[in-house]
Amino acid sequence: MGNQEHFRVWRGDDETGDFVDYDVEVNEGEVVLDIIHRIQATQAPDLAVRWNCKAGKCGSCSAEINGRPRLLCMTRMSTLPPGEPIVVTPMRTFPVIRDLVTDVSFNYEKAREVRAFVPPEGVAPGDYRMQQVDVERSQEFRKCIECFLCQDTCHVLRDHEENKPAFAGPRFLMRVAELDMHPLDAAAEQGLNRKEAAQDEHGLGFCNITKCCSEVCPEHIKITDNALIPLKERVVDLKFDPLIRRKKRARRA
Incomplete structure (x- = not known):
């Protein structure tokens, strides 16, 4: 008993x-x-x-x-x-x-907004070759079981319904980060800058790295430390690094 x-x-x-x-x-x-x-x-x-x-x-x-x-x-x-x-x-x-x-359909709508992996030109499916060292950073993110607990606890979504149209949430920003780290993703060659998309299309700027998403992840993925913060750092470099901005101006000239 x-x-x-x-x-x-x-x-x-x-x-x-x-x-x-x-x-x-x-x-x-x-x-x-x-x-x-x-x-x-x-x-x-x-x-x-x-x-x-x-x-x-x-x-x-x-x-x-x-x-x-x-x-x-x-x-x-x-x-x-x-x-x-x-x-x-x-x-x-x-x-x-x-x-x-x-009703968790919000998450599937956000998933569709993340543009898929772009295979490298001239390499057929089955012929992709990567070294383990190339995928170690992003391999952790593939453990996600899409329980959406990180989405649920994220206060940007939880406390502000008005943010949902502009903010993808930690699960899908992690997906963008994974693709941006992928050694074979050829998005840039097709005119897609994943870092710009993270900021402009998926609302990366809304995230203020409280790490609440990492705390509830049942797979113990370090979403904030290993995905969101590095992605934010790359976005800052892209938008505010003076050398990069100078190169952009030189190309336009």
């Missing part, structure tokens, strides 16, 4: 909702998603929650636990304060569909 814990789960839709209290059994080794499933099975069969792999690799079960963006399947009950109510809410940054399920 396990312990009894008190859960407060947000129930509702995009128009109205409130917290509903559940007292539920918790057994050793369980994660929050286990308890949400138990609530579904025993008390609230209509409780909506999105999940898939239950292994921290699909990114589906993103929510907020005691106010912190987390994966339900990777948050062990033993890590939460004992004897205190456990509050589970949907991600605050995105519109609620129902209960713990949010």
Whole structure:
């Protein structure tokens, strides 16, 4: 027989909702998603929650636990304060569909705005060759499972709905940084400057590097330190370095 814990789960839709209290059994080794499933099975069969792999690799079960963006399947009950109510809410940054399920289509719209990898001219797919040393910096970013917890916690999006049209968020700025670091990306040869795009199209200037995105990443990607800050540095060089500006003026002359 396990312990009894008190859960407060947000129930509702995009128009109205409130917290509903559940007292539920918790057994050793369980994660929050286990308890949400138990609530579904025993008390609230209509409780909506999105999940898939239950292994921290699909990114589906993103929510907020005691106010912190987390994966339900990777948050062990033993890590939460004992004897205190456990509050589970949907991600605050995105519109609620129902209960713990949010509409994350904003992220897919932003993904489409990032222009894809441009293969080098004259090199066929399958013939790309890179050294490990060339990809070590950006390889970390490929661990992203697109749980969108970084998007959820980013205060530029979370607290300012009006920023969403102009700001892609940390996940997609990281994608731009990855492409800009890619040793074979030939975007510049096709007239696409990824650094300028980061600033002018994806809102890099909105990011003030608080590192909250890195703190919630379940894959422990150092989004701010390894992607966003280096990208900002390259943008500053491009726009404000006096030698680069002088070269640009010389080309135009």
